[in-house]
Amino acid sequence: MPVLLLDDDEVRARLDAPTAVRAVRGALLAAHEGGLDAPARVRADLGDGHLVFTAGRLRAEGLFGFRAYDTAVGAEQLVAVWGSDDGRLRAVVHGDELGARRTGAIGAVAVDAAARPGPIRLGLVGAGAQAWTQLWAIGAVRQVAEVTVAARRPERAQTFARRAAEELGVRARAVREPEQAVRDHDVVVTATHSATPVLEADWIAPGTHVTTLGPKTLSRHEVPAALGDRADVLLTDSLAQANSYSEPHVLPADRMVALGAVLAGAEPGRTSPEDITVFCSVGLAGTEVAVAAALHDAVLGRPEGSTVAG
Structure with missing residues (x-):
């Protein structure tokens, strides 16, 4: 063949x-x-x-x-x-x-394992291919009640919101500030190339699940180190990869739990509706x-x- x-x-x-x-x-x-x-x-x-x-x-x-x-x-x-x-x-x-779709699917599995059950309000910071495939895949594990998207270039966020509505049938809106895509959302995904944080840790409400896809080393990180302090659960898809970078993670790798272990029931994930869960996507x-x-x-x-x- x-x-x-x-x-x-x-x-x-x-x-x-x-x-x-x-x-x-x-x-x-x-x-x-x-x-x-x-x-x-x-x-x-x-x-x-x-x-x-x-x-x-x-x-x-x-x-x-x-x-x-x-x-x-x-x-x-x-x-x-x-x-x-x-x-x-x-x-x-x-x-x-x-x-990109493989990364989106891993993020969706993390949402399914760690986010609170039921329909979600999804906030996206970033409007590129990685943000799109996260939304595409999350729709397979959760009903997405609304998507809010912010991007460095507002016109890209607007295009993304229109595409989400037209292709995925999702209620979507573009906002100008990342804070508007983070506060009061059940799931937040950061999908940027930013070397500096695109959100503040105190924007994350109790019960929120956060996925970070972009830079996350000490010198370059799209989420702040303080997010690790606030997180009740830190997950990653590959402990081997998370510990193999030449520069340490901005989030404490020694607290990270393998997503596969949570799926298998060998490690606890979310234990309370008020837990903040953070998934550090590194690429298994x-x-x-x-x-x-x-x-x-x-x-x-x-x-x-x-x-x-x-």
Whole structure:
């Protein structure tokens, strides 16, 4: 059987949010249970940037693969999936959509595990691709009653709100100040490239769940260190990755709990409606492989998880 070569158009057309969420939920549980080999990412120095690799092996599914992206010129990303039973290359996905939607799906699993139950008011700081895929995926785990979005460029927030209403049927509005997208929201997602905090810790009300996607080291961080002091629960998708950066996290890594452990019931997550929960998204290796495999099955019209059979 020929190798499937898939691009961004195929990802947009064939990968739905519930499928992506199920794939990453399974990978997160597998990581906790020892069924996912997911080392921290590797960086190859290219002089003016890096070529970065994340690799993972899903033992039960009989799959392994990698994702490659660069920090030099912003080239297309690449995800490749092999079967570990026969070594055959199954699929190659190129472009930016798969990685962004995988990150969105991980964020949605965190919301499902840690946010208060029921419909949510979602606040987004940032209006780019990462903010979009968070909203896209969260809709698979929660009813989104309203979306409020703020961005450095107000016109981008307005465009985002219109798109959310038109494509996802979500009640959405753009606001000028990040504080308006943070206060009095059930879930807050920061999806920026900002090296300085885009919110204040005291804007976060008791009971709120926060996901941070952007910079979060001591020298560059989109959320303040004080948010860690206020958080009752700190989650991350990969403890190995969270502890592998050359510079320490702005949030206390020694307090972080693996999201997979919470999903498995091995670690407590939210224990009170008033808890503030914070998810530090760092990118669990192998989740791209899981989502690419699910996309492979969707394209071939197979039940999810059948990729192992070839």
